[in-house]
Amino acid sequence: MSDQLPGDPMQYVSPQTREAQLDLDAAQRDEPTTLSASEIRDRNDHIEGARDALIVADDLTAGYIPGVNILNGSDLYAKSGELVGIIGPNGAGKSTLLKAMFGLVKVGSGRVTLADQDITNVRADQLVNLGIGFVPQSNNVFPSLTIQENLEMGCYQAPKKFQERFAFVTDLFPALGERRAQRAGQLSGGERQMVAMGRALMMDPSVLLLDEPSAGLSPILTGEVFVRVREINATGVTVIIVEQNAMRCLQIVDRGYVLDQGRNAYTGTGRSLATDPKVVQLYLGTLAKA
Ligand SMILES: Nc1ncnc2c1ncn2[C@@H]1O[C@H](COP(=O)(O)OP(=O)(O)OP(=O)(O)O)[C@@H](O)[C@H]1O
Ligand SMILES: [Mg+2]
Secondary structure, eight states, X not given: OTTOBTTBTTTOOOHHHHHHHHHHHHHHHHSOOOXXXXXXXXXXXXXXXXXXXXXXXXXXXXXXXXXXXXXXXXXXXXXXXXXXXEEOOTTSSHHHHHHHHXXXXXXXXXXXXXXXXXXXXXXXXXXXXXXEEXXXXXXXXOTTSBHXXXXXXXXXXXXXXXXXXXXXXXXXXXXXXXXXXXXXXXXXXXXXXXXXXXXHHTTOOSEEEEEOTTTTOXXXXXXXXXXXXXXXXXXXXXXXXXXXXXXXXXXXXXEEEEEETTEEEEEEEHHHHHTOHHHIIIIISHHHXX
């Protein structure tokens, strides 16, 4: 209080305080950068964790134009039954990583395995048969088809599965059953996401890759999508979810990765990432939103 002048209580800083503040700033600048708990130091943790994982992306490079890699040695694994999140800035390569795992972007080097089977650069339709479902970030329903027809498309490779899987999906998403005759193009954004996830579940996948299922949705619908994702995971499906709603994503996942410039920068449990000061500062705080 003794440093403050009447009428300007917040502005005035005594010379001594100012000097101390400058010292502190300088000391902070000089402080060597320390690694945070979740910062990736080497690949050993990945190699160890991936040992008994269901799906693994190992040291992937991939891109769209020859010679220009978007993924620069990306690692990821998910154990059976895990819910794993990927967050990171726009353009970091999150969608590219999912697409590379799903055979939609050519992997240049590295390996993707499913239950120890090499599936690198296997075609997407074959991966569906091997038990991987994928919901892309956009254009993920057929708008001119009805909900039921969209779900039929989900198991066009195994039409005999339809009845049983339709019952499973409409049990999970009752609204899809009730409104089965409605065209997907007439649905709200949130309802479309349910159709897209339902379609991907029609082949009874062991792994579901979800690319930003909450994109463009209101906070309430976003919350509903996250609840649904957890429900899908609770049925035993291993889920890998890319999300722009980073904090909410970290709240629901078992483990997460922060992808930056095509490489995993941080990893840990959802909670450890959400409370890691560097992750908060760089990817979850005001800087991240700027
Ligand atoms: N079809 C494409 N052809 C060429 N470059 C592409 C293509 N798709 C993506 N890219 C480029 O690859 C980089 C990574 O894109 P990607 O879509 O994987 O990022 P992202 O992390 O999913 O971003 P967002 O949060 O915006 O969805 C970007 O620089 C993007 O411009
Ligand atoms: Mg994306």
